[in-house]
Amino acid sequence: MCGIVGYMGKSNAKEILLNGLKELEYRGYDSAGIAILQQDTLHTFKAVGKLENLESKIKDFEVSSGFCIGIGHTRWATHGKPTEANAHPHTAEFSNVVHNGIIENYQEIKEELIILGHHFLSQTDTEVIVHLFEENLKKLDPQEAFYATINRIKGAYAILLVSKIAPNKIFYAKNGSPLIIAKGSGGIYFASSDSPLVGLASQVVYLEDGDMGVMDIEGFDLLKNIQNFSVNKTLAQKDGFRYFMEKEIYEQHSVLLETIMGRVSENGVIFDEIDQSFFLGIRSITLCACGTSYHAGMVGKYLLERLAKIRVNVVIASEFRYGGFVSQEDELFISISQSGETADTLEALKLAKEYNQKSLAICNVDNSSIVRLSDCAILTRVGLEKGVASTKAFASQVLVLWMLAVYMGRTYGHLDEREAKLQSSDMLSAIRATKVESKFHERIKRLSKRYLHGHGFFFIGRDVFYPLALEGALKLKEISYLHAEGYPSGEMKHGPIALADSNLFTIALLSEHLLYDKMQSNIAELSARDATICVIGSKECESADDMIIIPQAKSYMEEFFSMMLGLQLLSLEVAIRLGNDVDMPRNLAKSVTVE
Ligand code: AGP
Numbered sequence: 179m180c181g182i183v184g185y186m187g188k189s190n191a192k193e194i195l196l197n198g199l200k201e202l203e204y205r206g207y208d209s210a211g212i213a214i215l216q217q218d219t220l221h222t223f224k225a226v227g228k229l230e231n232l233e234s235k236i237k238d239f240e241v242s243s244g245f246c247i248g249i250g251h252t253r254w255a256t257h258g259k260p261t262e263a264n265a266h267p268h269t270a271e272f273s274n275v276v277h278n279g280i281i282e283n284y285q286e287i288k289e290e291l292i293i294l295g296h297h298f299l300s301q302t303d304t305e306v307i308v309h310l311f312e313e314n315l316k317k318l319d320p321q322e323a324f325y326a327t328i329n330r331i332k333g334a335y336a337i338l339l340v341s342k343i344a345p346n347k348i349f350y351a352k353n354g355s356p357l358i359i360a361k362g363s364g365g366i367y368f369a370s371s372d373s374p375l376v377g378l379a380s381q382v383v384y385l386e387d388g389d390m391g392v393m394d395i396e397g398f399d400l401l402k403n404i405q406n407f408s409v410n411k412t413l414a415q416k417d418g419f420r421y422f423m424e425k426e427i428y429e430q431h432s433v434l435l436e437t438i439m440g441r442v443s444e445n446g447v448i449f450d451e452i453d454q455s456f457f458l459g460i461r462s463i464t465l466c467a468c469g470t471s472y473h474a475g476m477v478g479k480y481l482l483e484r485l486a487k488i489r490v491n492v493v494i495a496s497e498f499r500y501g502g503f504v505s506q507e508d509e510l511f512i513s514i515s516q517s518g519e520t521a522d523t524l525e526a527l528k529l530a531k532e533y534n535q536k537s538l539a540i541c542n543v544d545n546s547s548i549v550r551l552s553d554c555a556i557l558t559r560v561g562l563e564k565g566v567a568s569t570k571a572f573a574s575q576v577l578v579l580w581m582l583a584v585y586m587g588r589t590y591g592h593l594d595e596r597e598a599k600l601q602s603s604d605m606l607s608a609i610r611a612t613k614v615e616s617k618f619h620e621r622i623k624r625l626s627k628r629y630l631h632g633h634g635f636f637f638i639g640r641d642v643f644y645p646l647a648l649e650g651a652l653k654l655k656e657i658s659y660l661h662a663e664g665y666p667s668g669e670m671k672h673g674p675i676a677l678a679d680s681n682l683f684t685i686a687l688l689s690e691h692l693l694y695d696k697m698q699s700n701i702a703e704l705s706a707r708d709a710t711i712c713v714i715g716s717k718e719c720e721s722a723d724d725m726i727i728i729p730q731a732k733s734y735m736e737e738f739f740s741m742m743l744g745l746q747l748l749s750l751e752v753a754i755r756l757g758n759d760v761d762m763p764r765n766l767a768k769s770v771t772v773e
Contacts, residue, residue: 187365423565478579518546688715
């Protein structure tokens with residue numbers, strides 16, 4: 179997904195912008211560029227592909243000492259192919275712009291500007307911004323021209339613009355796409371997320387939708403809502419692991435303790451961040467999310483219905499937005515999102531708010547758009563997740579939904595104190611189960627070589643293990659590019675089993691605590707069709723070709739977290755054997771901020 183950085187000050191702008199873009203690499207991109215304005219000259223560099231390509235183009239360009247300003251961008255193609263012409267910054271005669279988001283009315287603006295004599299070099303929507311700005315400058319001063327430009331465009335955007343007409347200033351605007359302005363000893367910084375600011379900034383302002391302005395070196399202190407910035411750099415490093423995804427799998431057992439800290443005790447569950455009255459009178463819940471977060475929502479449905487006896491509807495945000503929305507009275511809308519910036523989830527939340535539904539966000543990023551828009555939020559507290567394939571965020575979302583189910587079960591009187599205490603103790607055991615034992619990892623690493631060349635994978639499970647099967651399949655396809663589908667085991671005989679043969683790999687999640695016999699029969703049905711079966715469970719299974727043995731567990735949720743670990747490690751090892759870039763899989767982006 180596109181990323182933005184900007185800088186003004188006396189440090190080396192080229193290095194700051196390139197380092198900032200490197201910190202945004204994990205979001206996924208197909209081209210990149212920077213523009214530096216110094217001593218009235220605007221230098222623009224762009225390249226397709228990895229940042230190394232941009233670096234080699236810029237290597238001979240020296241930034242002269244003294245004050246200068248610059249903007250940079252990593253692009254993930256939406257309008258127009260990933261070419262150099264379509265990469266940002268986009269230029270007109272004497273100005274450059276970078277933009278995240280989509281300008282919906284760009285076509286009509288472009289046509290008008292062409293009639294007025296403007297020449298367009300790209301197929302992008304973004305280019306109209308810089309031309310419209312220069313057109314407006316014919317009648318207005320720079321600030322007015324920029325504001326008139328922003329007021330004319332429709333859509334979602336985070337924009338930075340620099341111009342020779344105002345050589346000490348950066349013009350900025352935000353609507354629907356994140357943008358941060360920060361200050362540090364080296365100057366003023368801009369970024370579309372926290373990571374480029376780590377180690378540079380001491381204060382930040384998370385801009386709100388509708389914010390626009392013109393920043394100069396004195397301007398930061400005049401902004402509203404300045405906050406201290408103390409994100410730790412070491413958290414953003416790989417810590418000796420081969421990939422961020424691997425590091426994130428390994429840190430689950432410790433970060434999940436953060437998730438429950440102050441919330442789960444031997445007496446049950448509390449949420450200090452939410453007034454208990456917020457939950458009173460709620461009769462049903464909509465859980466809304468995309469991708470992995472949606473799978474967490476599906477697990478949440480089983481838990482909330484079982485423990486809190488409340489009706490739950492789980493919806494994929496992109497479907498919810500355009501489906502017939504029947505707003506129920508007394509319904510709680512819960513959006514689940516790691517990033518808090520996923521466009522579909524954000525828009526679904528806006529829709530729910532239009533219908534006056536109460537809203538709660540389960541999110542990993544404080545100050546994200548989804549958190550800010552929701553009535554209240556439960557933060558998952560697992561720190562920056564860099565791997566595009568979500569692991570620790572999923573685990574924390576499930577854990578929060580489990581806590582919520584216990585909390586609501588108590589609030590509504592469906593769980594007694596003894597049961598709530600039992601659940602709390604099960605949560606601690608489940609977290610312990612996410613500690614990676616080296617023997618367990620080694621076993622999966624060895625086994626992974628047998629699962630590289632089939633004609634596809636089935637992941638099967640029942641109850642909460644069904645969404646876990648979906649998540650296992652998603653993880654594998656995201657990073658290995660192998661075809662994988664998740665199914666509820668009972669559905670196999672209604673169609674999918676037609677695919678079964680010895681080259682079809684089945685990963686079966688066999689719980690000892692939930693529907694053990696039913697699941698055994700489903701595995702036997704596949705084994706009878708000669709499918710190659712790997713069972714993840716604590717008991718040997720006769721029909722299995724391979725076993726990934728998990729420790730015996732006290733509860734089905736403890737088994738859930740152990741199996742989740744097994745699935746994450748299996749995907750990781752298969753993808754590594756296939757030589758893929760695990761942290762930046764092809765075609766994917768970490769934060770999907772466009773529809
Ligand atoms: C997870 O591995 C994915 N890459 C993706 O499905 C992700 O979960 C989805 O895009 C939603 O993101 P969010 O949680 O940040 O809203």
